[in-house]
Amino acid sequence: MKVLVAVxxxxxxxxxxxxxxxxxxxxxANVKMSMNPFCEIAVEEAVRLKEKGVATELVAVSIGPKNxxxxxxxxxxxxxxxxxxxxTDEKVDSLAAAKLLAKVVEEEQPQVVLVGKxxxxxxxxxxxxxxxxxxxxAQATFASEVTIEGDKAKVKREIDGGLQxxxxxxxxxxxxxxxxxxxxxxxxxxxxxxKKKQLDVKSPADYGVELSSNLKTLKVEPxxxxxxxxxxxxxxxxxxKLKNEAKVV
Amino acid sequence: MSILVVAEHHNxxxxxxxxxxxxxxxxxxxxxxxxVAGEACQAAAxxxxxLDGVSKVLVADKPAYAHQLAENVAQLLGELGKNYTHLLAPxxxxxxxxxxxxxxxxxxxxxxxxISVESADTFKRPIYAGNAIATVQSSxxxxxxxxxxxxxxxxxxxxxxxxxxxxxxxxxxxxxxxxEELAASDRPELTAAGVVVSGGxxxxxxxxxELIYKLxxxxxxAVGASRAAVDAGYVPNxxxxxxxxxxxxxxxxxxxxxxxxxxxLAGMKDSKVIVAINKDEEAPIFQxxxxxxxxxxxxxxxxxxxxx
Ligand SMILES: Cc1cc2nc3c(=O)[nH]c(=O)nc-3n(C[C@H](O)[C@H](O)[C@H](O)COP(=O)(O)OP(=O)(O)OC[C@H]3O[C@@H](n4cnc5c(N)ncnc54)[C@H](O)[C@@H]3O)c2cc1C
Ligand SMILES: Nc1ncnc2c1ncn2[C@@H]1O[C@H](COP(=O)(O)O)[C@@H](O)[C@H]1O
Numbered sequence: 119m120k121v122l123v124a125v126x127x128x129x130x131x132x133x134x135x136x137x138x139x140x141x142x143x144x145x146x147a148n149v150k151m152s153m154n155p156f157c158e159i160a161v162e163e164a165v166r167l168k169e170k171g172v173a174t175e176l177v178a179v180s181i182g183p184k185n186x187x188x189x190x191x192x193x194x195x196x197x198x199x200x201x202x203x204x205x206t207d208e209k210v211d212s213l214a215a216a217k218l219l220a221k222v223v224e225e226e227q228p229q230v231v232l233v234g235k236x237x238x239x240x241x242x243x244x245x246x247x248x249x250x251x252x253x254x255x256a257q258a259t260f261a262s263e264v265t266i267e268g269d270k271a272k273v274k275r276e277i278d279g280g281l282q283x284x285x286x287x288x289x290x291x292x293x294x295x296x297x298x299x300x301x302x303x304x305x306x307x308x309x310x311x312x313k314k315k316q317l318d319v320k321s322p323a324d325y326g327v328e329l330s331s332n333l334k335t336l337k338v339e340p341x342x343x344x345x346x347x348x349x350x351x352x353x354x355x356x357x358x359k360l361k362n363e364a365k366v367v
Numbered sequence: 368m369s370i371l372v373v374a375e376h377h378n379x380x381x382x383x384x385x386x387x388x389x390x391x392x393x394x395x396x397x398x399x400x401x402x403v404a405g406e407a408c409q410a411a412a413x414x415x416x417x418l419d420g421v422s423k424v425l426v427a428d429k430p431a432y433a434h435q436l437a438e439n440v441a442q443l444l445g446e447l448g449k450n451y452t453h454l455l456a457p458x459x460x461x462x463x464x465x466x467x468x469x470x471x472x473x474x475x476x477x478x479x480x481x482i483s484v485e486s487a488d489t490f491k492r493p494i495y496a497g498n499a500i501a502t503v504q505s506s507x508x509x510x511x512x513x514x515x516x517x518x519x520x521x522x523x524x525x526x527x528x529x530x531x532x533x534x535x536x537x538x539x540x541x542x543x544x545x546x547e548e549l550a551a552s553d554r555p556e557l558t559a560a561g562v563v564v565s566g567g568x569x570x571x572x573x574x575x576x577e578l579i580y581k582l583x584x585x586x587x588x589a590v591g592a593s594r595a596a597v598d599a600g601y602v603p604n605x606x607x608x609x610x611x612x613x614x615x616x617x618x619x620x621x622x623x624x625x626x627x628x629x630x631x632l633a634g635m636k637d638s639k640v641i642v643a644i645n646k647d648e649e650a651p652i653f654q655x656x657x658x659x660x661x662x663x664x665x666x667x668x669x670x671x672x673x674x675x
Contacts, residue, residue, distance in 0.1 A: 131630070135495045144495060144498075144499050212477070213475075235611070236611060238610070240479075240494055241480070241495070242477075243463050244479065247463075247465075247467035248468065248470065250437075251441060251467075251468040251471035251472050252471050256541035257464075257468065259463070262604070275460075276460070278460045280548050281603075282547040283545040284543065287540075287542070296594065296611060297597070331476060333504070333506075333507075334505075335502070338494070340498075340499060340500070341493070341500050347655075347658055349661065350659070353662070353671050354674065356642065357675060359658050366562075366618050
């Protein structure tokens with residue numbers, strides 16, 4: 119069984135981004151970039167499916183700039199067999215990403231497509247759902263446990279009130295939530311080996327997909343600052359402030 | 368303008384956040400309908416009919432919608448959506464699950480988790496874990512949007528809309544519901560509570576979380592947690608507050624044993640008053656706290672509970 123994993127290059131989750139002075143966007147010059155944390159979880163799940171003998175081939179795909187090769191190499195160091203970079207320097211919204219991924223799904227015919235639940239840059243949380251709509255495949259988002267049983271997958275999902283279990287027909291699109299697994303780190307010898315693995319570079323045009331978006335960002339601003347608070351030196355002082363100053367208790 | 372609001376509900380009950388989404392719809396302006404897709408969901412539909420500003424409630428009462436399976440509900444929205452200029456749902460797990468799928472079926476973008484309506488086609492939404500606010504404009508004929516409930520004051524329930532049954536029954540047959548484990552609690556719902564008391568890794572264990580629960584109960588509040596506390600198994604996943612958990616904006620938020628990572632702040636920064644209790648005076652949580660107390664939570668939390 120083939121598993122496709124979608125991997126996005128984003129700002130590292132430890133970086134506190136700043137807005138550019140001209141308010142056109144956030145400033146990503148000289149900022150550390152990494153694999154989207156939810157994609158790391160998706161890759162880890164794919165690797166575990168292979169280790170369990172459920173998956174036989176793992177293919178990673180990324181849409182992004184040339185440098186996104188770094189994230190694909192990381193995925194291959196972790197156990198992905200080969201990868202595809204759909205190279206573009208343009209902004210790719212979730213609908214366009216889903217359209218491109220749908221073409222890859224058509225070409226590769228995976229049984230399972232693993233994606234992250236959310237990009238930590240746009241905070242969109244859309245691609246998995248859109249991809250499964252466009253391909254007509256079943257959808258299991260926010261997965262915290264995945265069990266493949268024959269031609270079905272049983273997926274435990276993190277929902278607002280707790281956990282829900284659904285069963286989806288394969289092939290299916292599954293999006294990884296935080297507690298699906300704990301991703302491992304790549305080992306040096308595997309990083310070396312990954313350099314020799316196959317990485318095909320394509321363009322959006324190769325798939326006949328237009329990247330134009332009907333969503334335009336007019337402005338990007340910093341959030342409203344909270345005014346600086348104070349330190350209190352005792353529980354008594356805190357209670358006094360809450361009662362008499364903030365008047366919230 | 369004609370707007371369809373997708374109700375959040377548990378069949379027998381309408382979730383309060385629906386009233387916040389109707390408020391966002393009113394800010395856009397136009398004729399507002401509410402869709403209640405579920406099974407045996409008449410009670411939810413009747414409650415939706417009372418929401419101020421709603422002119423019609425559409426009820427799709429079919430087994431296919433009983434558990435809000437995304438394929439089935441999105442397909443219904445794909446059909447109904449063509450009659451509207453805007454489709455709105457709360458940015459709950461359900462809304463996030465269904466709306467992007469519906470948008471793709473309609474071949475339009477989806478705008479996630481808006482926090483303000485600037486005009487009928489322009490909205491503000493947080494990006495980068497709330498470290499930036501983007502103003503986005505959509506030129507799609509149908510705008511599919513999820514709404515952050517805490518950013519809009521709920522409409523009153525003084526309305527009396529007509530309720531109309533739909534004949535559609537879209538069962539995609541791709542997925543099925545197996546079961547759920549829902550955390551039962553008498554405490555107020557996290558995203559709607561006036562007071563939230565959250566614990567982090569510093570709380571140390573599930574047993575110790577009793578301290579947090581006690582303080583919350585004293586204040587009539589809800590309990591929240593950081594990701595670290597959830598990952599460690601101290602509390603269930605549905606208590607996680609943050610970028611990828613729940614967004615809360617209570618009158619009072621008390622964070623105990625939470626360092627204040629940006630991903631956590633993303634979920635609680637809009638609280639009116641923030642109190643931080645942490646033994647590390649350098650903890651970043653103090654940068655957003657109105658009142659910071661550098662103390663051992665095992666002493667401070669019970670003392671606070673006593674003195675309130
Ligand atoms: C993709 C992604 C998404 C994430 N989403 C979220 C999210 O939605 N929500 C979220 O919360 N996190 C999220 N995180 C995790 C986040 O980055 C932090 O790791 C997490 O918030 C830390 O939790 P914490 O503050 O409880 O733990 P820690 O950072 O370990 O802090 C524990 C704090 O407790 C204090 N402490 C210890 N003992 C005591 C004591 N006895 N008395 C008083 N204070 C004490 C310590 O001084 C410390 O400040 C996410 C991370 C990633 C990568
Ligand atoms: N440009 C991209 N390249 C590869 N995968 C992507 C891309 N954009 C989104 N994805 C996948 O979709 C997930 C959710 O992204 P989003 O819908 O943008 O929040 C990510 O974690 C990725 O797995």
